[in-house]
Amino acid sequence: MSKETFIMPAYIPPKARSLFEPHRLFLMTVFVAIVFCAAWFMRWDWLPRYGERLAYGVWQTLILLFWSSIVGFLFAVPIGLVQVTGPRPLAWLARGFCSIIRGTPILLQLWLLYYGLGSIFAQYPELRSSFLWPYLRQAWPYGFTSLMISFAAYEGEVMRGAFAGVPRGELEAARAFGMGRFTMFRRIWLPRAIHRALPTLSGETVLQLKSTPLVATITVIDVYAVISRVRQDTFLTYEPLLLLALIYLCLTGILVAAFRFLESRVPTRET
Amino acid sequence: MKNIIRTVAMAVAIGIASFGAVQAQELKVGFAAEPYPPFTSPDANGKWIGWEVDFMDAICAEAKLKCVITPVAWDGIIPALTTKKIDMIIGSMSITEERLKTIDFSDKYYNTPTGIIGQKSEKFAATPEGLKGKIIGVQVSTIHQDYANKYFGPGAAEIKEYQTQDEANQDLAAGRVDAVQADAIALDAFLKSDAGKCCDLKGNVKDDPAILGAGVGVGLRKGETDLKNKINAAIKAIRANGTYDKFSKKYFDFDVYGG
Amino acid sequence: MPSGLELLSLSPPGWGGVMLAGLVASLELAVGGYLLGLAIGVGGAFGKLYGGPILRDLLEVYTTVIRAVPELVLILLLYYAGTDAVSQLFLLVGLPAVDISGLAAGIFVIGVVQGAYSTEVLRGAIKAVPSGQIEAARAYGMSPLLTLRRVTLPAMLPHAIPGLANLWMIATKDTALLAVVGFSELTLVTRQAAGSTKAYMTFYLAAGMLYLLVTLVSNIVIALIERHARRGMPRTGWT
Numbered sequence: 001m002s003k004e005t006f007i008m009p010a011y012i013p014p015k016a017r018s019l020f021e022p023h024r025l026f027l028m029t030v031f032v033a034i035v036f037c038a039a040w041f042m043r044w045d046w047l048p049r050y051g052e053r054l055a056y057g058v059w060q061t062l063i064l065l066f067w068s069s070i071v072g073f074l075f076a077v078p079i080g081l082v083q084v085t086g087p088r089p090l091a092w093l094a095r096g097f098c099s100i101i102r103g104t105p106i107l108l109q110l111w112l113l114y115y116g117l118g119s120i121f122a123q124y125p126e127l128r129s130s131f132l133w134p135y136l137r138q139a140w141p142y143g144f145t146s147l148m149i150s151f152a153a154y155e156g157e158v159m160r161g162a163f164a165g166v167p168r169g170e171l172e173a174a175r176a177f178g179m180g181r182f183t184m185f186r187r188i189w190l191p192r193a194i195h196r197a198l199p200t201l202s203g204e205t206v207l208q209l210k211s212t213p214l215v216a217t218i219t220v221i222d223v224y225a226v227i228s229r230v231r232q233d234t235f236l237t238y239e240p241l242l243l244l245a246l247i248y249l250c251l252t253g254i255l256v257a258a259f260r261f262l263e264s265r266v267p268t269r270e271t
Numbered sequence: 272m273k274n275i276i277r278t279v280a281m282a283v284a285i286g287i288a289s290f291g292a293v294q295a296q297e298l299k300v301g302f303a304a305e306p307y308p309p310f311t312s313p314d315a316n317g318k319w320i321g322w323e324v325d326f327m328d329a330i331c332a333e334a335k336l337k338c339v340i341t342p343v344a345w346d347g348i349i350p351a352l353t354t355k356k357i358d359m360i361i362g363s364m365s366i367t368e369e370r371l372k373t374i375d376f377s378d379k380y381y382n383t384p385t386g387i388i389g390q391k392s393e394k395f396a397a398t399p400e401g402l403k404g405k406i407i408g409v410q411v412s413t414i415h416q417d418y419a420n421k422y423f424g425p426g427a428a429e430i431k432e433y434q435t436q437d438e439a440n441q442d443l444a445a446g447r448v449d450a451v452q453a454d455a456i457a458l459d460a461f462l463k464s465d466a467g468k469c470c471d472l473k474g475n476v477k478d479d480p481a482i483l484g485a486g487v488g489v490g491l492r493k494g495e496t497d498l499k500n501k502i503n504a505a506i507k508a509i510r511a512n513g514t515y516d517k518f519s520k521k522y523f524d525f526d527v528y529g530g
Numbered sequence: 531m532p533s534g535l536e537l538l539s540l541s542p543p544g545w546g547g548v549m550l551a552g553l554v555a556s557l558e559l560a561v562g563g564y565l566l567g568l569a570i571g572v573g574g575a576f577g578k579l580y581g582g583p584i585l586r587d588l589l590e591v592y593t594t595v596i597r598a599v600p601e602l603v604l605i606l607l608l609y610y611a612g613t614d615a616v617s618q619l620f621l622l623v624g625l626p627a628v629d630i631s632g633l634a635a636g637i638f639v640i641g642v643v644q645g646a647y648s649t650e651v652l653r654g655a656i657k658a659v660p661s662g663q664i665e666a667a668r669a670y671g672m673s674p675l676l677t678l679r680r681v682t683l684p685a686m687l688p689h690a691i692p693g694l695a696n697l698w699m700i701a702t703k704d705t706a707l708l709a710v711v712g713f714s715e716l717t718l719v720t721r722q723a724a725g726s727t728k729a730y731m732t733f734y735l736a737a738g739m740l741y742l743l744v745t746l747v748s749n750i751v752i753a754l755i756e757r758h759a760r761r762g763m764p765r766t767g768w769t
Contacts, residue, residue, distance in 0.1 A: 021583065023583045023584050023587070024583075024587065026584070027584065027587055027588070099742075099745075100738075100742060102699075102745075103699075103741060103742045103744075103745035103746070104703070104738045104741040104742055104745075105703040105704075105705075105706030105707075105717060105741060106703075107706045107707060107709065107710075107717060108706055108717055108720070108734060108737055108738060108741065109738075111717075111721065111734060112730075112731075112734035112735065112738065115438065115441060115724065115730045115734070116730045116731040116734045116735075118441060118442060118445035118447065118730070119441065119444075119445060119728065119729075119730040119731060120731065121445050121446065122444045122445040122446065122469070128446050133446075137445075137446060137447040138447075139431075139447075206597075206598070209600070210599070210600035210601060210602075211600070212600070213600050213602045213603065214602060217434055217710065219431045219432060219433060219442075224600075224602070224603070225432075228346060228411065229411075229432075231346070231347075231350070232346060232411055232412040232416075235349050235350070235353075235370070235372070235373040235374075237350040237353060237354060237610050237611075237614075238607070238610070238611060241603060241606055241607045242607070244603050245595075245599045245603050245604070245607060248598065248599045248600055248603060249595060249598050249599055252598035252599075253598070303712075304712035304714065304718060304722070305721075305722065305725065306722055306725045306726045312726055313548070313719075313722045313723075313726065314542070314726075315542035315543050315544060315545050315547070315548060315723075316542050316547070316548070317547070317548045317551055317719075341632070342712050342714055343711070343712040344710060344711050344712030345712075347606070347610070347711055347712065350610050351610070351712075354610045354611075354613060354614040355613070355614070355617055356610070356613060356632075356635075435721075435725065437725035438725070441725070441728070441730070464728070465728060466728045
């Protein structure tokens, strides 16, 4: 692969052209007709019964997304940094970590963590009496850890590029001002690197959102799990899944809009 | 340059060829794609073995049908049937009112009580009182999920739903759930295995035919009476001519058909 | 009960053979899905750049929806809906009912998801080709198809390769999601092997190694292709 970090073409919002061009109006009519047909011919009577649970599921998904991204990003900073400036063994370790996590499916990592570790825990009865056990026996810590690790690895790769991309001159100028290594890192290098990585954050977070439903396979209840429940209760094939797709579509839209708002808040100067 | 054209052409060809469909001749029998001993489990050869495999072979031979095993995810096995990915379900699926609204069933071909297992060190009964405050593991889209939610749901700490029975058992061994509810026969197979040494049977639950159904049948699409009649006749025939008892003896020392 | 590495040996009682068969299934899915995605991508990219307004808007909806909804959900939807739609279509045209093999359905699912990403990658790459080159081709009297074959495609290839390479990596990993619908690819057979033998750690780690091996080999091949495609290009200038 090429040396530069290639960023996934995640979600790039379409340009806002006029919604009222004639062909758009035509397409919108067709779309409304399809939605109407879907509402009319498909079964939606289950919807009110699950409304509350669906809201809870969406909330759980968002919490998982939020915390796994934040903590993952905190790990991504040192992972990116040591690859650029750290001592050799640490750099190798960080690079190996990124390659392994990015080279294997997250579903496999998740199952390895949950069922693999679970089978190991079963061999140590003393663990069950420890204070950690109430947490270890729940499913969400594993789901969270797995998502967090994956975000750290992908974003760590981005941060490596961002740290390496901060112009040398800026760092040399900081040194010339007599800044210590740590001050320079805190005041110049880190903020500039994060600034450079910001545009990718939106895409990475959307990718992270799209990974969250995997935790449902290890009994964590998120919006996907709630919809699975609907599917099993009603034996409907399409309706719940279509609703789920719509929910994720909205979540992605909100996420992208939020990031665009944030980015507009951060002053940028084209260099 | 030529390479690119060739690649693209090939991609299109493969895309079209992948839809190049085969005429329907053989019946696809949907199996849950998971180890469910002693009924269906994959072995190290990649083949399926177990009581239900023998059962399938027997009825397909009797009814002169060509059957191929098609593994499907358990939680999607009914949609797979209704969208014609498979033609019948042989997967220890109990005949219940709820399922009969969507699919059809053959006559029952075996019956099993519903049991609850737990860690040996913990003593409790398989009753709503005994399971108060416990975490109960069940497999999704099963009668056990419905039963546990109705009877134990109010008192239990949590009802955890697993994609496969095997994972529920594994989490019981790992101590993440306190109890697992499932078919007594399948649970017995787990308790006899190495991993099941941790645990023992706490008892069978009180029957509720409305939820637990009246035995296990072959799942079929609605309206396919022809196939249904063939299979019912085949089940009757192998029960009458001793084939059923013959292959059952390999697995069980009791009458799995039930009363 | 055999233990440790014995469980991974290629012949029973080891599950190595089953796992390799799973790996082959995964690779078949990935290759098929990737190529189908590429075909959709080429069509989609040209549709987006040169198509009419309605086609362009429809493609925009396709790429936006596919990229905003989790692959897991898309796979579930397409896996059931795709085959259903094809059989309905055949019925409509009057052809007899058909069976669609699990592999074809899997390739279809991966291909449709990949197609949306390929469309974007290829569109970006085509746009990176200086328009003067295409105009020059047209000025020479080349037909649009000839322009595409002789100028646009070869000129955009170096720009597309990093993105397409990335998509290949994603395709190999996305095949694991088909485990959720019960397709016997590497992740699912690993789960079955782990469940049957209770040696969870052994099998999940072994599967991880296999996936990693695929990634590493792919990286080497991609580096070779990249060097080949970039020959004659200036070393710097674009990133």
